[in-house]
Amino acid sequence: MNPPDILELKKIVGEENLRDSKADLYVYGADASVYEGKAFVVVKPRTIPAVQELMAYADKNSIPVIPRGSGSGMCGQTVPVKGGIVLDMKGLNRILEVNVNDAYCRVEPGVVDDDLNRALSPHGFFYPPTPASSRIATIGGEIGNNASGTRSVKYGAARDSVLGMKVVLANGDCVNLGSRTRVASSGYPLERLMIGSEGTLAVIVEATLKFVPLPKFRCMGIANFNKLEQAGDAISEIIASGCSPSMLELIDKVAITAVNQSMNLGLPDVEAILLFEADGMVMEAVDFEIEKAREICAAHQGSGIEVSYDAKERERIFAGRKKLFPALSRYREYLASTSLADDMAVPFSRMADTARKIHETADKHGIIMTAYGHCGAGCMHTKILMDTTKGAQWEAAREAIAEIYEHVRSVDGTTSAEHGIGMSKAPAFKQEKHDLLDLMRSVKKAFDPKGILNPGKLMDAPDDWMSAARLRYVTQEGKDA
Amino acid sequence: MNPPDILELKKIVGEENLRDSKADLYVYGADASVYEGKAFVVVKPRTIPAVQELMAYADKNSIPVIPRGSGSGMCGQTVPVKGGIVLDMKGLNRILEVNVNDAYCRVEPGVVDDDLNRALSPHGFFYPPTPASSRIATIGGEIGNNASGTRSVKYGAARDSVLGMKVVLANGDCVNLGSRTRVASSGYPLERLMIGSEGTLAVIVEATLKFVPLPKFRCMGIANFNKLEQAGDAISEIIASGCSPSMLELIDKVAITAVNQSMNLGLPDVEAILLFEADGMVMEAVDFEIEKAREICAAHQGSGIEVSYDAKERERIFAGRKKLFPALSRYREYLASTSLADDMAVPFSRMADTARKIHETADKHGIIMTAYGHCGAGCMHTKILMDTTKGAQWEAAREAIAEIYEHVRSVDGTTSAEHGIGMSKAPAFKQEKHDLLDLMRSVKKAFDPKGILNPGKLMDAPDDWMSAARLRYVTQEGKDA
Numbered sequence: 001m002n003p004p005d006i007l008e009l010k011k012i013v014g015e016e017n018l019r020d021s022k023a024d025l026y027v028y029g030a031d032a033s034v035y036e037g038k039a040f041v042v043v044k045p046r047t048i049p050a051v052q053e054l055m056a057y058a059d060k061n062s063i064p065v066i067p068r069g070s071g072s073g074m075c076g077q078t079v080p081v082k083g084g085i086v087l088d089m090k091g092l093n094r095i096l097e098v099n100v101n102d103a104y105c106r107v108e109p110g111v112v113d114d115d116l117n118r119a120l121s122p123h124g125f126f127y128p129p130t131p132a133s134s135r136i137a138t139i140g141g142e143i144g145n146n147a148s149g150t151r152s153v154k155y156g157a158a159r160d161s162v163l164g165m166k167v168v169l170a171n172g173d174c175v176n177l178g179s180r181t182r183v184a185s186s187g188y189p190l191e192r193l194m195i196g197s198e199g200t201l202a203v204i205v206e207a208t209l210k211f212v213p214l215p216k217f218r219c220m221g222i223a224n225f226n227k228l229e230q231a232g233d234a235i236s237e238i239i240a241s242g243c244s245p246s247m248l249e250l251i252d253k254v255a256i257t258a259v260n261q262s263m264n265l266g267l268p269d270v271e272a273i274l275l276f277e278a279d280g281m282v283m284e285a286v287d288f289e290i291e292k293a294r295e296i297c298a299a300h301q302g303s304g305i306e307v308s309y310d311a312k313e314r315e316r317i318f319a320g321r322k323k324l325f326p327a328l329s330r331y332r333e334y335l336a337s338t339s340l341a342d343d344m345a346v347p348f349s350r351m352a353d354t355a356r357k358i359h360e361t362a363d364k365h366g367i368i369m370t371a372y373g374h375c376g377a378g379c380m381h382t383k384i385l386m387d388t389t390k391g392a393q394w395e396a397a398r399e400a401i402a403e404i405y406e407h408v409r410s411v412d413g414t415t416s417a418e419h420g421i422g423m424s425k426a427p428a429f430k431q432e433k434h435d436l437l438d439l440m441r442s443v444k445k446a447f448d449p450k451g452i453l454n455p456g457k458l459m460d461a462p463d464d465w466m467s468a469a470r471l472r473y474v475t476q477e478g479k480d481a
Numbered sequence: 482m483n484p485p486d487i488l489e490l491k492k493i494v495g496e497e498n499l500r501d502s503k504a505d506l507y508v509y510g511a512d513a514s515v516y517e518g519k520a521f522v523v524v525k526p527r528t529i530p531a532v533q534e535l536m537a538y539a540d541k542n543s544i545p546v547i548p549r550g551s552g553s554g555m556c557g558q559t560v561p562v563k564g565g566i567v568l569d570m571k572g573l574n575r576i577l578e579v580n581v582n583d584a585y586c587r588v589e590p591g592v593v594d595d596d597l598n599r600a601l602s603p604h605g606f607f608y609p610p611t612p613a614s615s616r617i618a619t620i621g622g623e624i625g626n627n628a629s630g631t632r633s634v635k636y637g638a639a640r641d642s643v644l645g646m647k648v649v650l651a652n653g654d655c656v657n658l659g660s661r662t663r664v665a666s667s668g669y670p671l672e673r674l675m676i677g678s679e680g681t682l683a684v685i686v687e688a689t690l691k692f693v694p695l696p697k698f699r700c701m702g703i704a705n706f707n708k709l710e711q712a713g714d715a716i717s718e719i720i721a722s723g724c725s726p727s728m729l730e731l732i733d734k735v736a737i738t739a740v741n742q743s744m745n746l747g748l749p750d751v752e753a754i755l756l757f758e759a760d761g762m763v764m765e766a767v768d769f770e771i772e773k774a775r776e777i778c779a780a781h782q783g784s785g786i787e788v789s790y791d792a793k794e795r796e797r798i799f800a801g802r803k804k805l806f807p808a809l810s811r812y813r814e815y816l817a818s819t820s821l822a823d824d825m826a827v828p829f830s831r832m833a834d835t836a837r838k839i840h841e842t843a844d845k846h847g848i849i850m851t852a853y854g855h856c857g858a859g860c861m862h863t864k865i866l867m868d869t870t871k872g873a874q875w876e877a878a879r880e881a882i883a884e885i886y887e888h889v890r891s892v893d894g895t896t897s898a899e900h901g902i903g904m905s906k907a908p909a910f911k912q913e914k915h916d917l918l919d920l921m922r923s924v925k926k927a928f929d930p931k932g933i934l935n936p937g938k939l940m941d942a943p944d945d946w947m948s949a950a951r952l953r954y955v956t957q958e959g960k961d962a
Contacts, residue, residue, distance in 0.1 A: 189676060
């Protein structure tokens with residue numbers, strides 16, 4: 001792969017939209033993963049023709065291009081591991097159309113999730129895939145990773161909200177995928193193939209999204225369980241009963257401890273807390289769902305059950321979950337919260353034993369792991385809390401992760417629920433999808449014959465995540481972990 | 482392309498699962514489209530290894546293979562136009578698992594939609610993509626065409642219900658696509674690429690589907706509109722209001738006439754009838770949606786508005802829509818109902834003017850066309866009623882169809898909503914997706930390098946639908962239309 005000609009790039013995007021200072025390359029070299037890399041240059045195109053020209057130039061000269069939103073990805077998706085050009089798509093950040101009569105909106109990829117929802121809200125609608133990082137996450141990045149969040153149990157992931165998109169191909173051609181209509185069966189659904197492709201197939205420059213009515217009522221509930229398995233049984237029964245919660249969250253003991261320590265919330269000393277929410281246009285319908293969830297929790301020895309429609313009360317109930325992410329970083333001095341094995345999906349009935357397996361495996365290897373997540377969608381989030389200055393802790397993490405993913409595969413789970421693969425989950429992904437890697441490479445080649453789009457990711461990432469790129473940590477032993 | 486060796490095939494599937502009599506080849510040569518073709522042989526494998534062996538044999542010997550469910554496709558998807566082997570997938574018709582705790586089921590591709598729903602119903606769930614042909618349509622065929630039906634406005638199409646699948650590739654390899662989990666972001670979503678690929682990429686041998694709770698209450702309403710445009714405005718406003726009907730159907734004047742003539746239903750002499758339905762677990766929630774729809778219909782001069790929860794009354798209200806399809810065949814002596822331009826999707830706000838355009842274009846060309854459909858999903862169904870013994874009528878149909886699809890594209894519509902492309906819609910499809918055809922061919926090649934899977938369909942179908950295959954009609958002029 002070749003370095004680009006800075007003068008050529010300036011001609012294409014304009015001098016003011018190109019950065020190559022040391023500081024810029026440092027910032028754009030990392031995302032929310034454990035990795036760092038180094039691009040040759042960062043460009044921020046402001047128009048689709050500029051993206052087209054850039055791609056044509058990069059393709060002709062075999063230069064890697066890494067499309068990037070806000071860099072909130074946790075698996076190294078946007079880390080430039082082969083140099084090249086980081087394409088900062090936040091320069092394309094307009095909401096082009098909110099069409100309520102046709103129930104779609106068209107947005108540029110750099111639009112931030114919360115901003116889109118602020119634009120939809122006055123019309124009485126919302127865009128539901130919303131991840132926890134919605135304050136910064138861009139629609140392009142969400143599509144690239146098939147993002148979802150706490151409400152995916154009812155409203156699905158990005159793949160359930162995308163109708164079509166405009167993409168720039170590796171050769172610079174701009175094409176329309178999908179449709180603006182609610183249903184479509186017009187040939188290969190290439191727009192769906194893009195969802196979760198992590199910037200390796202084409203550059204999304206516009207998306208057509210559907211949206212759903214904002215519910216008038218929300219009610220949130222909480223239940224504490226002495227045993228993880230009791231919470232697990234409650235989850236399965238809620239699902240099997242045909243209950244339709246708009247949220248169903250599991251918080252494990254490690255997470256409870258972290259939140260209590262860091263925020264003094266006084267959550268009970270139990271193995272698991274379940275949060276459940278129902279929403280709707282009519283209070284009776286919300287009551288119906290909440291009552292079912294409440295009864296099932298009680299039947300499985302859930303204690304301290306509370307439910308509330310009141311906004312302030314809901315906020316109080318949800319506080320533990322909301323503050324979880326920052327709280328984990330303050331769990332114990334010297335322990336950093338690293339995004340490793342950060343999300344996996346398992347069938348609903350396997351949430352509890354998967355959480356148990358995660359804790360046991362962490363104990364065995366002398367690290368600390370949380371197991372919380374959107375159990376209504378089978379999504380388990382984990383963080384590894386470890387002393388990143390110790391090489392031995394990294395080795396322990398490597399072994400623990402391999403064992404945990406082996407368990408995930410054994411219960412018919414999948415490597416990633418909503419964060420994607422990037423590099424950190426590539427080994428587990430490659431084991432899970434071993435029989436599809438060649439097919440994925442052929443598909444990649446159909447879109448990107450020279451392999452310039454985000455190289456070194458997914459099926460093309462190394463088999464060992466620890467050596468996939470430089471880690472953003474230095475061990476006391478004086479070398480990278 | 483080569484003919485297969487019958488003895489070899491008998492060894493693979495067993496003598497009892499192979500047919501090559503003249504009558505069998507005739508039956509399996511056609512589907513519900515205007516076309517007929519001729520396969521060399523029909524085989525009905527009973528196991529996945531048999532499918533694998535067949536594909537490996539066909540691939541090695543460059544023999545076309547046409548996967549087929551019940552042959553209810555309307556666009557020629559399963560018509561064997563290059564000879565070869567018709568793969569009757571109804572030999573694989575077991576429901577393998579109904580897992581209520583994990584909210585998925587696993588089925589073989591030959592399972593009939595209604596049979597699956599009969600199996601889910603005792604658990605309190607249903608599989609919603611259900612097309613009108615659900616008595617015969619198979620799950621494999623529905624996935625191959627991204628099928629949907631009257632309830633797609635609320636519950637989506639096949640693509641919204643498929644979690645994963647097992648497919649046999651052209652080379653005989655059997656691989657798992659997607660997952661069993663509710664969410665997943667583990668690399669390219671190849672399972673989604675399969676949905677709507679019409680048997681051209683791989684052979685589906687198992688599908689993992691999600692299902693949704695059966696609603697306890699259903700309420701149906703009807704409103705008559707003197708002008709199509711009034712109905713159109715009501716549709717747009719229902720959508721824009723955030724109303725969530727479980728069904729929203731448009732019946733046009735031609736369809737009303739057909740139903741009245743054939744069944745003496747006494748539907749009013751208006752330009753359009755809207756049927757609307759809401760469903761839910763709680764009656765207050767259903768009332769809320771129905772009242773909103775009813776008010777909006779009234780505000781747009783809808784008359785004769787009725788709503789009912791009663792099953793018999795709902796049946797009576799829906800009778801016109803339900804009997805529409807057979808009624809069209811009895812519209813007038815000598816006129817046959819042909820599946821041409823049979824479904825297109827347009828944005829909600831363009832339903833009325835698209836219906837108007839269809840009627841005007843038909844009038845201009847001396848044919849009769851209906852325009853009815855699932856307007857809650859932007860899906861417009863049409864039939865051309867014509868004297869198929871007259872070559873001039875076929876020519877008129879060709880011109881009318883071209884003009885109508887030009888309109889569909891001009892209003893941001895798409896060629897097919899839920900029936901697929903096959904051959905009859907290939908010209909319109911190729912015009913709509915002109916910039917994607919090479920990319921689709923490259924993707925096809927990645928899956929099926931020798932091009933043995935259902936050749937001559939989609940992007941590889943001829944530019945003129947009338948000469949794509951032999952038509953199942955003979956004109957008085959003594960030659961094929």
